[in-house]
Amino acid sequence: MQRLAPALRQDNVPLDLISLIKTILAATKEISFRVGQGHLSEVMGSTLDENIQGEVQKQLDVVANQLLKDILLESGFVKAISSEEEDTSVAGNINGKYIVSFDPLDGSSNIEINSLIGTIFSIMEAPEGMDASDPDLFKQPGHKQVCAGYVLYGPSTTLAMTTGQGTHFYTLDKTHGSYMLTERNIQVPKETSEFAINMSNHRFWQAPMAAYIDDLLRGKEGPRGRNFNMRWNGAMVGDVHRILTRGGFFSYPVDNKDPAKPAKLRLMYEANPMSFLIEQAGGLSVTSQGRIMDIEPEDIHQRVEVILGSSDEVEQCLSYYSGN
Numbered sequence: 001m002q003r004l005a006p007a008l009r010q011d012n013v014p015l016d017l018i019s020l021i022k023t024i025l026a027a028t029k030e031i032s033f034r035v036g037q038g039h040l041s042e043v044m045g046s047t048l049d050e051n052i053q054g055e056v057q058k059q060l061d062v063v064a065n066q067l068l069k070d071i072l073l074e075s076g077f078v079k080a081i082s083s084e085e086e087d088t089s090v091a092g093n094i095n096g097k098y099i100v101s102f103d104p105l106d107g108s109s110n111i112e113i114n115s116l117i118g119t120i121f122s123i124m125e126a127p128e129g130m131d132a133s134d135p136d137l138f139k140q141p142g143h144k145q146v147c148a149g150y151v152l153y154g155p156s157t158t159l160a161m162t163t164g165q166g167t168h169f170y171t172l173d174k175t176h177g178s179y180m181l182t183e184r185n186i187q188v189p190k191e192t193s194e195f196a197i198n199m200s201n202h203r204f205w206q207a208p209m210a211a212y213i214d215d216l217l218r219g220k221e222g223p224r225g226r227n228f229n230m231r232w233n234g235a236m237v238g239d240v241h242r243i244l245t246r247g248g249f250f251s252y253p254v255d256n257k258d259p260a261k262p263a264k265l266r267l268m269y270e271a272n273p274m275s276f277l278i279e280q281a282g283g284l285s286v287t288s289q290g291r292i293m294d295i296e297p298e299d300i301h302q303r304v305e306v307i308l309g310s311s312d313e314v315e316q317c318l319s320y321y322s323g324n
């Protein structure tokens with residue numbers, strides 16, 4: 001079994017990028033330890049503060065954010081960071097080559113039920129000639145990512161990561177504190193009979209998504225001629241991990257539940273990194289209008305519709321929008 005750094009060197013990943021990845025992963029090892037301590041850790045529970053999205057932050061969100069932020073800003077590798085838990089981007093080293101966006105804890109409503117949570121990150125090169133505090137540093141489409149990944153704090157701590165040369169799984173060996181390469185070149189099967197969507201929003205969806213899901217639910221007797229199974233983790237990291245492992249369809253579509261918030265997932269630190277991982281594993285990741293990684297961002301916290309997973313099923317879903 002190979003350790004992470006030699007595996008990345010073998011893929012000719014630049015040494016400064018490897019150092020940055022190792023820096024992010026050092027924070028995730030600490031988060032993994034704290035998550036594993038559960039209620040033994042004094043960091044469980046809620047703070048009274050709300051983040052910019054108006055959600056009550058869990059204490060663990062705050063701690064995970066602080067760990068990542070501190071280690072990244074101290075490293076000197078980054079020009080700026082942006083995080084779900086920071087209202088604005090935070091300036092780092094003016095000479096830093098990279099910018100990092102992250103969701104320090106994804107699936108935070110799962111914390112108190114001891115279920116799946118994770119950290120999602122996305123790395124791009126910083127455009128030259130811009131100030132470290134310039135929020136426009138982050139206004140680059142997802143296809144500019146040089147690395148993306150998540151760490152899933154499940155029964156084992158698993159890293160899924162891509163540097164543009166396939167998506168690979170690594171497992172944290174807690175006896176040595178090292179991420180070990182456990183599966184190279186993950187492939188998302190083209191076909192699937194499993195879907196993930198928050199069904200409780202059905203009445204708020206647009207007609208094409210409702211029609212697509214209704215046809216899946218009709219199973220063997222419906223137009224698809226086979227039965228479909230459903231899974232929903234309430235944490236995108238858990239759902240995407242299942243899809244990378246055995247295929248599947250995932251969507252958080254636009255809905256009219258809250259007109260001020262037609263989409264739920266965040267482009268910069270949820271949709272873009274997951275899209276890079278899924279595409280590098282042969283899957284598709286789109287909105288009903290086009291490829292997610294081609295979206296020109298306008299805001300570091302912008303939300304976006306997400307439809308991703310096994311390519312045949314994503315295409316099936318899109319055919320309901322195009323009427324084909």
Ligand SMILES: O=P(O)(O)OC[C@H]1O[C@](O)(COP(=O)(O)O)[C@@H](O)[C@@H]1O
Nearest residue numbers: 105106107108109198234235236237
């Ligand atoms: O509450 P719902 O509708 O089940 O939404 C679940 C979705 O919300 C998220 O948890 C949002 O992430 P955060 O926990 O980082 O806010 C996604 O991971 C997940 O897919």
Ligand SMILES: [Mg+2]
Nearest residue numbers: 103105106107
């Ligand atoms: Mg999240």
Ligand SMILES: [Mg+2]
Nearest residue numbers: 084103105106
């Ligand atoms: Mg979060």
